[in-house]
Amino acid sequence: MNFDEMIELSHRWNAQHHSCGTPTDRVRGLLMLIDPDCLADVGGFDPIFGLGNWEDDDHNLRCRLAGYSLWIADGAFLHHEGSATFKQMGLNYDSTIRRNKELICEKWGVSTVEHLFELKESDKPFSIPLAATPESSGHRVRIEGEIVDLVHQATDIEFCAFVVRGDQIATRAERLVLLEALSKAA
Numbered sequence: 001m002n003f004d005e006m007i008e009l010s011h012r013w014n015a016q017h018h019s020c021g022t023p024t025d026r027v028r029g030l031l032m033l034i035d036p037d038c039l040a041d042v043g044g045f046d047p048i049f050g051l052g053n054w055e056d057d058d059h060n061l062r063c064r065l066a067g068y069s070l071w072i073a074d075g076a077f078l079h080h081e082g083s084a085t086f087k088q089m090g091l092n093y094d095s096t097i098r099r100n101k102e103l104i105c106e107k108w109g110v111s112t113v114e115h116l117f118e119l120k121e122s123d124k125p126f127s128i129p130l131a132a133t134p135e136s137s138g139h140r141v142r143i144e145g146e147i148v149d150l151v152h153q154a155t156d157i158e159f160c161a162f163v164v165r166g167d168q169i170a171t172r173a174e175r176l177v178l179l180e181a182l183s184k185a186a
Contacts, residue, residue: 010077020074025117027070029056031078038068043128048107048135048153050146051091054100057116058107062128065121092144099148102155 001009029045029052042062049055060070086093101113110116137151141162148154150162163178 006079010079013077014075016075018075021071022074024070024072025064026057026060027072029059030080031076032056033073034063035068038063038066039130041066041127042068044130044132046107046128047132048103049100050134050148050153051086051089051096052100053093053096054104057113058104061108061116061119062126065119067121090145092146095144096146099143099153099155099158103153 042059044059045055046058049058063070083093086096104116105111105113108116108119110119134149135152137149139150140147141150141154142148143154143158143162148158150159154162
């Protein structure tokens with residue numbers, strides 16, 4: 001389909017669906033209209049998710065748990081080149097998806113993302129300030145192109161890979177300190 005055909009399709013789509021809406025549990029973050037009262041109640045996107053992926057699901061969940069409904073404007077037509085920003089920035093999109101999928105499950109205390117949809121309004125809704133910044137341990141490294149906090153954002157696998165890589169641990173004495181700390185934590 002060329003550009004002119006896509007524009008024609010968008011006009012036809014809008015004409016057929018212009019006054020329709022569909023309730024949903026998920027609205028993608030690339031095009032959202034959020035009521036100011038909702039923003040005041042649940043806040044913005046959680047910065048723990050970094051540059052993106054699963055931050056919109058977390059926001060959707062907080063909205064739903066606070067009693068707001070989510071809708072898709074059926075007449076809207078959006079052409080979106082998936083993950084183009086990640087590609088342009090040289091970031092590994094799949095790695096970010098995996099990392100943030102683990103983060104959202106850990107944050108909400110569920111074993112799989114499917115369990116997020118089982119949470120009820122009485123389950124811990126909370127707000128993220130609009131000006132929130134990600135919590136930092138001071139241990140930030142580049143993983144798959146993205147700067148990631150080893151304590152608050154890295155998955156267990158990413159943390160283990162960092163340790164195994166060993167480029168931050170120069171001497172055998174430093175290895176011993178790390179192993180002793182890991183033994184105490186186990």
